[in-house]
């Protein structure tokens with residue numbers, strides 16, 4: 360069957376990438392049978408508010424859902440929620456359902472996302488130890504977030520720090536443990552790490568870097584303390600594990616589809632099986648603006664790959680691929696990130712971090728590859744254009760705050 364002739368499409372995993380793929384398939388003119396199978400019981404919803412406004416109780420649950428249930432009916436999308444897919448039969452072009460039965464497909468989109476990396480210590484199964492990935496996780500965690508309680512957060516990545524900010528604003532006593540020598544070590548530069556660590560400390564969060572968790576202690580089945588390798592004992596009623604995620608690639612791997620830190624896909628989100636596509640956190644894709652492949656964990660990536668998969672299945676032109684971007688909200692700080700900073704050789708600061716409004720640009724061989732923009736949307740927006748253009752830039756130009764960012768971008772890309 361060639362692209363554009365599909366009669367039945369099945370999407371596995373009911374998250375951000377799936378929601379986009381469904382929408383793009385119908386918008387692109389697909390009128391055949393469309394089925395969504397997801398193991399969570401909720402309609403597809405956005406995850407970013409889970410560690411931000413929703414966790415704080417300042418975001419209504421209804422706003423989490425991409426579409427109301429009526430939309431799926433109108434669009435004639437069959438929803439199988441609370442249903443796990445344990446196996447793909449590629450030869451027979453069908454998926455098996457956890458509770459028995461199977462569904463045939465002409466094309467299959469795997470949008471299985473990722474799951475929290477398990478905390479590898481004794482006591483990780485105690486009551487009061489939480490993950491933060493799903494709506495159900497927040498429903499378990501939120502009622503326990505009571506002012507005055509002690510919360511230990513393991514991992515100072517974006518989710519750990521966002522949760523720390525919310526917990527602190529709710530009046531909890533918060534300690535963040537980070538194994539690396541600085542916060543956000545995996546994702547950004549020492550300048551940003553120092554800025555965010557200082558901000559959290561100013562807000563009353565205790566940050567311990569170079570801290571190795573040894574075990575969690577409990578009483579009557581509930582967590583009471585986090586114990587570090589050096590013997591330090593931190594009393595806690597709540598422990599949040601935020602030590603990163605693992606791609607849900609096993610379903611594809613078991614079916615013989617090529618995987619390597621994610622399901623390997625081409626620019627059109629097609630896997631090693633031409634009838635199977637993969638999109639979102641579970642997929643490792645060509646990063647066209649960076650000349651390499653990799654797995655991204657972001658809303659933008661899930662949306663873009665959902666669109667790419669739908670277009671390829673329908674035989675439509677490939678949608679434009681944007682520069683990767685991400686954001687993080689902590690206290691009154693909106694961090695917007697464009698590009699990928701790994702491998703930068705020079706950085707340039709624009710503005711003064713003390714003013715809480717500044718940007719750090721990352722260059723490689725004189726070309727901008729990424730920006731971290733704190734409360735600075737113009738720097739973020741202009742950088743996206745500059746990164747995609749590959750234009751060479753002098754450091755002095757970027758740090759000159761007397762020239763608006765949009766003018767810098769216009770001149771460099773003319």
Ligand SMILES: Cc1cc2nc3c(=O)[nH]c(=O)nc-3n(C[C@H](O)[C@H](O)[C@H](O)COP(=O)(O)OP(=O)(O)OC[C@H]3O[C@@H](n4cnc5c(N)ncnc54)[C@H](O)[C@@H]3O)c2cc1C
Nearest residue numbers: 372374375376398406407444471472639640656657658661
């Ligand atoms: C707390 C939190 C905050 C975040 N904040 C931001 C942010 O500020 N900015 C940003 O850009 N990104 C953020 N992200 C990341 C972003 O939400 C993810 O990158 C995005 O949700 C990925 O979408 P996805 O569709 O690939 O996977 P998901 O949204 O995870 O959906 C995958 C779904 O597939 C299901 N599934 C897996 N295997 C099976 C199976 N075998 N059968 C059936 N169903 C299955 C999973 O249970 C899940 O429901 C955040 C993530 C979290 C958890």
